[in-house]
Amino acid sequence: MITFMVVIGAAIGGVTNSLAIKMLFRPYTERRIGKWRVPFTPGLIPKRHDELAMQLGKMVIDYLVTAEGLGKKIQSHTFVTGMSEWIENQVRSLMKSELTGGELIEKEFGLANPKALLQEKSTKLITSSYRNFILTNREKTMEQLIPMSLQQKAVAQIPSITTYVLERGEVFLKSEEGKERLSVMIDRFLMQKGTIGNMVSMFLGNDRLVDKVQPALVKFLHDEETNKLVQQLLEKEWNKLKQIKFSEIEKHLNEEEVITILTNTIEGNLSVFDWLDQPIRDWAGTYENDVINKVIPKGVSFLVSFLSKNLEALLKHIHLDEIVQEQVQTFSVERLEELVLSISKKEFKMITYLGALLGGVIGLFQGFIVILLG
Structure with a gap:
């Protein structure tokens, strides 16, 4: 039971x-x-x-x-170290790649012909910026457009420019070419004076007149008053230039030419345009140490903190x-x-x-x- x-x-x-x-x-x-x-x-x-x-x-x-x-x-130290090592390995592998920058972008992001796309975008940006600058500043004077720091530097350079102009003038007058040009100018001047000019030319002789005028002109260029005069003229012209409206300068600008110059300058000075056509290993090595030792640690630290x-x-x-x-x-x-x-x-x-x-x-x-x- x-x-x-x-x-x-x-x-x-x-x-x-x-x-x-x-x-x-x-x-x-x-x-x-x-x-x-x-x-x-x-x-x-x-x-x-x-x-x-x-x-x-x-x-x-x-x-x-x-x-x-x-x-x-x-x-944690383990996570940060692991992430840093993983990123370093990926970067080192990328820097040894035979792919060009353009090919990498096409492969990873699906953008066909990235260089042409970058050139197109940069040209549009430059064109838009240029037209906007013209539209915004057309009625402003150059004094309003030029930064004050540049204006001060320009004024500070006037004495140096004056000295340079006078020195180059002296060098030219003392040269054979300068003496020949001066002789031709004296000859034309005397011819314009008619009979009196011919009489002076026959009486003194052209070469002797040049020999007298040349030293006088050189002495004139050395004179302190000449230096002050040229400096005053440059300052006066600079002040006139500052009062000119940008619209006056715009008349002499060709938009297409300006945009072309700006675009070519940017493309010629930005390495990124060259990188798109070169294998990554050819240019990345220059930056490897900085990227590994500086960029990655700071980047990981920022990412972890964020x-x-x-x-x-x-x-x-x-x-x-x-x-x-x-x-x-x-x-x-x-x-x-x-x-x-x-x-x-x-x-x-x-x-x-x-x-x-x-x-x-x-x-x-x-x-x-x-x-x-x-």
Whole structure:
């Protein structure tokens, strides 16, 4: 009798626990007899599938993937070192590439003929900027357009320019070419004076007149008053130039020529245009040490600091809880069951065995009670 009740109790306990475990997942769908829904269908997890997904999303964002936890991980020495080494390896590999800059851009970003595109964009930008500058500053004077610092530098250079002009004039007058030109000028001057000029020319002789005029002109250029006079003239012309409206200068500008000059100047002085046609390994080596030793460490440090300070906001914008929820909702119930059982299969078996054990113990006590009462 006792053995029979122990076996029955164990069977009931084991089967009950096993059935309860299976009812967590099964049946997967609702069962009906006519219009009447069979109780406990579908199983607990299929019935609460959406709610489970939502709660898992909240649990992940509130307790598992938190800004504080991620921040500590990101700031850890292991993470920073690993990221730096990974970036260094990627950069070194890139710098040894046989691809040109243009080919790399085409491959990675799908932009066909990037150099032509860059030239087109730069030309449009220059054209737009030039026209906007003209439109905005047409009625302004040069004094308003030229920065004050440049104006001061220009004024400060006038004495030097005066000295340079006089010195070059002296050098020219003392040269054979200068003397010849001066002789021709004297000859023309005397010819314009008619008879008097011819008489002077015949009386003195052209060469002798040049020999007299040349030293006098050189002496004139050395004179302090001449220096002051030229300097005053330059200052006067500079002041006149500052009062000219830009619209007057615009009349002498050809838009197409100016844009072409600016574009060619930029393309000729910006290395990026050459890099697009050259293999990366040919020009990147020059920058390798700076990139590896300076740019990458500073870049990683900035990135880690930025992420640490903005993780909470980033996680809110990413909506990680919604991502988890959506992913769980896409799981079939069969997949969820397989996932849970793969993790807790042993524990579920132990629960079944425990149910059988408890049932057996209860059956044993019941047997003793029946014998005592009988």
